[in-house]
Amino acid sequence: MTQDSFIPVIDLAPAREGDNALVGKQIHDAFVSSGFCYIKNHGISDECITELKKQALDFFHLPLSEKDRYRPKQAVRGFNALNRTIMYGADRPDYKEFYQIGPEFPPSSGQKPPQNELQGPNVWPEGRPAFRDAFLAYYKAVAECGQILLKAVANSLNLESNFFEKKYHYPLQRTQAIWYPPAEAAHEAESITYGVAPHTDYGCITLLWQDDTGGLEVQNLQNEWVSAVPIPGTLVINIGDLLCRWSNDRYRSNMHRVLNKSGKERFSIATFYDPDFGAVIDPRDLGLPETEASHYEPVTAGAYIMGRISESQKKKTL
Numbered sequence: 001m002t003q004d005s006f007i008p009v010i011d012l013a014p015a016r017e018g019d020n021a022l023v024g025k026q027i028h029d030a031f032v033s034s035g036f037c038y039i040k041n042h043g044i045s046d047e048c049i050t051e052l053k054k055q056a057l058d059f060f061h062l063p064l065s066e067k068d069r070y071r072p073k074q075a076v077r078g079f080n081a082l083n084r085t086i087m088y089g090a091d092r093p094d095y096k097e098f099y100q101i102g103p104e105f106p107p108s109s110g111q112k113p114p115q116n117e118l119q120g121p122n123v124w125p126e127g128r129p130a131f132r133d134a135f136l137a138y139y140k141a142v143a144e145c146g147q148i149l150l151k152a153v154a155n156s157l158n159l160e161s162n163f164f165e166k167k168y169h170y171p172l173q174r175t176q177a178i179w180y181p182p183a184e185a186a187h188e189a190e191s192i193t194y195g196v197a198p199h200t201d202y203g204c205i206t207l208l209w210q211d212d213t214g215g216l217e218v219q220n221l222q223n224e225w226v227s228a229v230p231i232p233g234t235l236v237i238n239i240g241d242l243l244c245r246w247s248n249d250r251y252r253s254n255m256h257r258v259l260n261k262s263g264k265e266r267f268s269i270a271t272f273y274d275p276d277f278g279a280v281i282d283p284r285d286l287g288l289p290e291t292e293a294s295h296y297e298p299v300t301a302g303a304y305i306m307g308r309i310s311e312s313q314k315k316k317t318l
């Protein structure tokens with residue numbers, strides 16, 4: 001299998017027009033083997049991406065003391081400084097900074113979802129309305145792309161096209177602007193400092209925009225690292241452990257990592273597009289044949305993701 005077919009480029013345009021069959025087939029093949037694909041015609045405008053990149057880089061280039069005013073009180077909001085996140089199983093922190101936003105549910109919306117650590121007010125840097133506008137515009141645009149993508153994923157699993165819609169009323173969407181500073185000193189001799197240490201994602205689906213620096217690597221079927229090279233005009237899509245579980249292990253939640261060897265800064269935007277806090281994830285939803293036992297008990301998306309976050313935090317030595 002060539003690297004190109006291992007992480008194929010899939011055109012989302014037919015699915016945007018409501019035709020999910022071809023995209024569903026391509027997604028099926030990609031998620032069974034690598035768990036990764038690129039999508040083009042994702043619908044997020046260049047202006048939207050460029051503006052968030054500009055605003056976020058302006059912020060990341062500020063002195064740490066200024067950025068640190070927006071350190072999260074809650075696990076999933078605001079600014080996270082260099083050397084403060086450690087991947088489960090890793091022996092040292094990731095060499096990255098990130099700024100994260102998530103679902104808010106303002107009282108004016110009239111919606112009363114369950115309150116928990118994954119939902120709540122976002123943190124915004126003072127005096128930077130353009131930062132907030134750019135982040136929120138991207139957050140909305142990437143959610144629209146996620147909804148279209150999930151219809152095709154439903155098709156790929158022989159489910160009704162609105163299967164995921166019913167589990168995504170108040171999605172646990174976390175979007176992170178991620179900055180990997182230049183890291184020459186981080187790659188001396190025997191010691192590797194990862195931008196992100198090898199891991200699988202926790203949730204269902206991840207939509208990633210990366211700049212042209214490179215550094216994202218994915219494990220192939222021989223457990224070798226292959227580069228997910230930047231392809232202009234695309235997003236990288238991968239599935240996480242929760243969709244692997246939901247698919248009764250049909251789909252692969254694949255190991256990946258970031259190694260910024262460029263000597264330059266790298267910028268990416270990761271969106272973890274996950275179901276409602278209370279959505280029940282049960283492999284039996286797939287209509288398993290009688291001969292196929294469900295590999296997992298039902299679990300709610302919120303309990304599962306919170307469990308994974310707190311497990312990873314227990315291992316923190318920071």
Ligand SMILES: O=C(O)CCC(=O)C(=O)O
Nearest residue numbers: 178196210216258268270
């Ligand atoms: O920045 C990237 O290219 C990937 C980041 C990633 O894998 C993650 O945050 O889970």
Ligand SMILES: [Fe+2]
Nearest residue numbers: 199200201256
């Ligand atoms: Fe990841």
